Amino acid sequence: MLWQPSELLYVMSYFLSVNTSTRGEDSWSNKVQAEFEREFSARHSGVAIKRRFAGDIPHLDFAAQKAGRIPVERQSPDDVAAFALASELTDELIGASALVIATPMYNWGPPSSLKAWIDRIVNVKTFYQQTGALADLPVTVIIASGGLYSEGENMKHDFLRPLLDEVFTRIGVQDIMFVNCDPAGPLDRVPGALDAPGNAYAKALSQVPAAATRIR
Ligand SMILES: Cc1cc2nc3c(=O)[nH]c(=O)nc-3n(C[C@H](O)[C@H](O)[C@H](O)COP(=O)(O)O)c2cc1C
Numbered sequence: 001m002l003w004q005p006s007e008l009l010y011v012m013s014y015f016l017s018v019n020t021s022t023r024g025e026d027s028w029s030n031k032v033q034a035e036f037e038r039e040f041s042a043r044h045s046g047v048a049i050k051r052r053f054a055g056d057i058p059h060l061d062f063a064a065q066k067a068g069r070i071p072v073e074r075q076s077p078d079d080v081a082a083f084a085l086a087s088e089l090t091d092e093l094i095g096a097s098a099l100v101i102a103t104p105m106y107n108w109g110p111p112s113s114l115k116a117w118i119d120r121i122v123n124v125k126t127f128y129q130q131t132g133a134l135a136d137l138p139v140t141v142i143i144a145s146g147g148l149y150s151e152g153e154n155m156k157h158d159f160l161r162p163l164l165d166e167v168f169t170r171i172g173v174q175d176i177m178f179v180n181c182d183p184a185g186p187l188d189r190v191p192g193a194l195d196a197p198g199n200a201y202a203k204a205l206s207q208v209p210a211a212a213t214r215i216r
Pocket residue numbers: 021022023026027028029030103104105106107108109144145146147148184185
C-alpha cells in the first residue's frame with residue numbers, strides 16, 4: 001500500500017505534550033498548555049500531538065536505573081525488560097519534533113511525577129553516550145506556581161527552572177524556553193483575580209505566541 005504524503009507526515013512528525021498536574025481542568029498549567037497546543041496546531045496543521053501524563057510513570061527502581069546505563073547492544077534480556085519503559089519514553093522524546101511540558105511547582109521543585117519522567121529519559125540513549133539525539137528539539141516548559149518565582153525576590157528559591165535547564169542542557173537540548181504562570185495562587189483564592197490586569201494566567205497566555213512561533 002502506498003502512503004499518501006499527509007499520512008507520511010503524520011507518522012513521521014509529532015509534537016510531544018507532557019503534563020503533570022492532577023487538577024485536570026482546574027489546573028493553570030494544563031489550561032496554558034491547551035492554549036499552547038492550539039497555537040502550535042494553527043501553525044503546524046500536519047503535526048500530530050502525542051500526550052503523556054507523567055503521573056502514570058512509576059518511580060525508577062534499581063534494575064531500570066542500572067539497565068539504563070548499559071549500551072543497548074550489551075543489555076541482557078533482564079536489562080531489556082527493566083529498561084523497557086525508559087526506552088519507550090526516551091524513543092518517544094527523541095522521535096518528537098518539539099516538546100512542551102506543563103507543570104506546577106511543588107515544594108520549590110518539580111512534582112515527583114515529572115522527576116520520574118526525567119529519571120526515565122536520562123539514560124544511555126540520551127546522556128551516557130552523548131548522542132546528540134536531542135540537539136534539534138525545541139523544549140517549552142509551562143510552569144504554574146502559587147507564588148511569584150519567575151522574577152523578583154523569590155527567584156533564588158526557584159529550584160525548578162534551574163533543574164530543568166540543567167537536565168535538558170545535559171542531554172543536549174539547545175533551545176529551552178519557559179512560559180511563566182505565576183503567581184497563580186490568587187487565581188484560586190481571590191474572587192475576580194482572573195479579571196485583574198496582569199494576572200498570572202493572562203501573563204502566561206501573552207507568552208504563548210512567541211514560544212509557539214519560534215518552533216519551525
Ligand atoms: C504539594 C504542593 C506543593 C506546592 N509547593 C509550592 C511551592 O513551593 N511554591 C509555590 O509557589 N506554590 C506551590 N504550590 C502551589 C502550586 O504550585 C499552585 O497551586 C499551582 O497553580 C499548581 O499548578 P496547577 O494549577 O497546574 O495544578 C504547591 C502546591 C502543592 C499541592
